[in-house]
Amino acid sequence: MKLLLSLFILFLSHSSFATENPTVMMDTSKGQITIELFPNEAPKTVANFLAYIEKDGYENTNFHRVINGFMIQGGGFSADTGKRVDTLAPIENESTNGVSNKRGTISMARTNAPHSASRQFFINHKDNAFLDANVNKWGYAVFGQVTSGMEVVDSIAVVQTAGADKPIQSIVINSIKLLTK
Template sequence: MDTSKGKIIIELFPEEAPKTVANFLAYVQKDGYKKTTFHRVINGFMIQGGGFSSETGSKVSTLPPIENESRNGISNERGTISMARTGNPHSASRQFFINHKDNAFLDAQGNKWGYAVFGEVTLGMDVVDAIAKVKTGSADKPLQPVVINSITLLEREMK
């Protein structure tokens, strides 16, 4: 992930969250995150992005919502990436967030749906920290846009 604050490398979890990873990659493969922003930033909580154009500020189009995979046993810990959604547990489409701290309260618990973790930052938490510290205004929106220039799929080298 190339952002206006630096690069973030994320390892995805296709075995634990196959539908969520496939959905995220569908956007990546069509440059769907290119020139979008981190539009909601809360230091000590999370940074959320992928849903608004950096050029127009408007919402960008989405694919149909996906099934919630929050019961995959992976906790919303610092550095994990999860799908953002509305109050409807199966409403996630394109927006995601990176946890800035451990947020176990976002995990599925009992009959309560959580937020589906589908990967983790393996390099670039300093960039996540820098984004988390930007000045924000109303609705936790950064005063200066934090742009996602692009997200590129890197194939892991097999040993």
């Protein structure tokens, strides 16, 4: 798998065919969100995200953490069972790529360990520059930007939540599909 990801990263960074950034469509129970990915700024993160799309398309996962005015986080738990879904190995943190956690950007979720991101992601609901890397700390790696469907993100951000910021009514990610390479 590492060889495949490495070859994909090499292809993206050196291909004369890669004239535009990859675009994905996230189909949710609240509507569709189109996201442009940034392989030049976050090649390992984009390759990781695309590997999950190829593996299972994030099918039938959910947004399990929603904080209005902050972010919506998903991709790591089954919408049916609520259990964690299988992950690949964690990836290297690319938060020093110069892209800020602004409203509408998509970033990798992780634990307090900087290189622990695997499958979960979040979409920033507002500008969250405090999540960016600086000389004193690791940040959260931005790897794309919502290009349409921000109204869907806004509608998810305002759902009613309970403990641990979990939506009371499940917000399902039906699938994420690659539209352009």
